Amino acid sequence: MRVGRNFRNLVVALVAGVGALPVGQLYAASGEDVIKSRVTYMRDELQGQWKVLAAFGKAGTGSLAEVEKSAATLVELSKKLPGHFPKDTGRGNFPDKLTTALPAIWTDAAEFQKATQNFATETAKLVTLAKAGNKDAVVDMIGNTGSYNRTKIGCGECHQKFRGPTVRD
Numbered sequence: 001m002r003v004g005r006n007f008r009n010l011v012v013a014l015v016a017g018v019g020a021l022p023v024g025q026l027y028a029a030s031g032e033d034v035i036k037s038r039v040t041y042m043r044d045e046l047q048g049q050w051k052v053l054a055a056f057g058k059a060g061t062g063s064l065a066e067v068e069k070s071a072a073t074l075v076e077l078s079k080k081l082p083g084h085f086p087k088d089t090g091r092g093n094f095p096d097k098l099t100t101a102l103p104a105i106w107t108d109a110a111e112f113q114k115a116t117q118n119f120a121t122e123t124a125k126l127v128t129l130a131k132a133g134n135k136d137a138v139v140d141m142i143g144n145t146g147s148y149n150r151t152k153i154g155c156g157e158c159h160q161k162f163r164g165p166t167v168r169d
């Protein structure tokens, strides 16, 4: 039977997108919920994988196989990125304390898409380098500072343009 990838992808997207919410409430998800889920995605999912890369780049901790696995996970996660940025769920529409997402994400959507694509392309490159056992090139790409804003895999390029400074109480 050909239920097909599309249906499966839809189910996966729904599950990934709404977490524990019943499907009926999909469109009722508030901007606050979107922002919270986006921050969790950035902090837990992306940064979680980044930590593996950072440890390797900075201290030589772990293995090329682990780098390859985390980089491949980032390639997959990059596909979920656009879904975390529904229109106008950033500053200007929500308090600066709640989100650091800048309005340029939507007013300059082509650039934002480029930054997303760049992230997907560079993390895929890292997979290839790690798989080939090219340690020097891997470390060069990851960087040795531990900072995700200085790596060449594309986190920083996007943050510089599209993420504003944190505001505290």
Ligand code: HEC
Pocket: 035, 038, 039, 042, 043, 046, 047, 050, 074, 081, 098, 099, 100, 101, 102, 112, 115, 116, 119, 148, 154, 155, 156, 158, 159, 162, 163
């Ligand atoms: C295409 C753009 C883009 C890419 C690529 C990207 N980010 Fe982000 N990131 C953002 C934006 C925009 C925000 C602000 C989200 C908000 O506050 O609503 C953010 C926020 C964050 C935060 C802060 C979450 C918090 O606690 O408020 C972390 C941590 C983070 N990103 C890590 C990463 C890492 C690590 C990578 C790369 C592996 C990465 N990001 C790649 C756009 C991006």
